Amino acid sequence: MKKIALVFGTRPEAIKMAPVYLALNGSPLQPVVIATAQHREMLDQVLELFGITPDYDLNIMKERQSLSDLTSRLTKALEDIYKNEKFAATLVQGDTTTTFVGALVSFYHKVPVGHVEAGLRTNDIYNPFPEEVNRRLVSVIATYHYPPTEQARKNLLAAGISEKNMLVTGNTVIDALLWTTKNKSLEARRIRESLGLEDESYILMTMHRRENWGEPMREVMKAIKKILSEKKDLKLVFPVHLNPVVREVVYEELGEYPRVLLTEPLDYLPFVSLMEKAKLILTDSGGIQEEAPALGKPTLVLRSETERPEALEAGTAKLVGTSAEKIVEETLKLLNSTEEYEKMAKSVNPFGDGKASERIVTHLIEAFGA
Known part of the structure; x- marks a missing residue:
């Protein structure tokens, strides 16, 4: 069974990756959760709610750490995992430092990257900071791009990203929200x-x-x-x-x-x-x-x-x-x-119908012939 690394470390990432994890669990692909714990306490809450036990927990959080310190520590910790694991692909979500470093280390090991919630842009590199640059850099590295909306797809095309492995999915946060309101x-x-x-x-x-x-x-x-x-x-x-x-x-x-x-x-x-x-x-x-x-x-x-x-x-x-x-x-x-x-x-939500995770997993299964 081919392994898919899910690298995330903050609460928003965990919320948006949780339904992808649940969808992968019922598929021919094996999810391997790498929790960096960039936000320790807030991350753990989400893992418990969705019943996710990380395969790796890096516990990287440190009070008042600089972005440079966080980046270097994440790089080293992820490097140690990728040297010893064989992944078919890595999924990262959004635009955090964990997202960028996860994509970077995956690239160093020639493991293709899938970017969940790709294509968001303000076109101002300092607003929001450092997220705008993080997501742009991941777009350059990624093989598979999952923009949540048509506008996000257009942003990727405008940046010169190939449409070959791009799929508009809706946002997985809606999947998570609807699951929670239904079940809790x-x-x-x-x-x-x-x-x-x-x-x-x-x-x-x-x-x-x-x-x-x-x-x-x-x-x-x-x-x-x-x-x-x-x-x-x-x-x-x-x-x-x-x-x-x-x-x-x-x-x-x-x-x-x-x-x-x-x-x-x-x-x-x-x-x-x-x-x-x-x-x-x-x-x-x-x-x-x-x-x-x-x-x-x-x-x-x-x-x-x-x-x-x-x-x-x-x-x-x-x-x-x-x-x-x-x-x-x-x-x-x-x-x-x-x-x-x-x-x-009463305006219609433009961000999805609750089936984004299913679309992402179907796309990965097709990509790897699983």
Whole structure:
């Protein structure tokens, strides 16, 4: 049986690779999970939910490590595995440092790379940083490209990538989301009840990107205070990233503010449960821009660029940047206008139908004659 290495290390990667792993498990190909644990605690939560036990766990996480340090340590750890294993292909997902290094080491060993969620672009190498460059570099290395949307396919073609081994699949995050809402609905309701949110109106927020550290984040916190002062029946729920740079600002600005619930980073299931009942979502995350439309949740993106323009074109998300004034304006517009709210909430999700993983595995089986 031919082995397919699945290399991932962060929670978003794990969520999006989990349905691919499940699909491979029922196929003639053998998945071999290499968890780098670039994000240790958040990764483990997803592995447990989907019942995935890594074949290799590199435990690479180290507090405040630089990108150069992370890259060199990942390279060495993966090299040791690839010297002793015979893989037919490697699958990497998205645009993290794990994604890039996984593709690079696979290339060094002449193992073809499949890139799940290929073709996302902002065309600004520093925004988001370092993700934009990571995904471009993986596109150069990869043999098999799995863009989630037609726009992503066009981005790859514009970059000179051959269409020969390219397949538009939809995004595997929708596969994971639909699996979770179908199989874990009772647990999701109990989670909301435990937080006192089952019958409450609330905004769900996430924020962690490097380009938003410092003053941009303080601007967003200022906007939150203004919104809550205008809407007395509204709460804010904010799972705070573990990075000390993020936590310092968030707790200083919102730690004692009324109707703000700051939590530790949430497992995937609790986060899905909060998305299900949120009024709207404020985020600088990429993945949430794909997930929220599947649940009918308007999403305001705390960034100046997005590699997911399909969300903007479909009307499911809107870029608001980090200006307090702009965030307040757009949030209140949604909260005060049923027409504006429903226009976003009822837009069709452009990111998939829940069958992306099946398409990827079918394509690999055909490629290897399995």
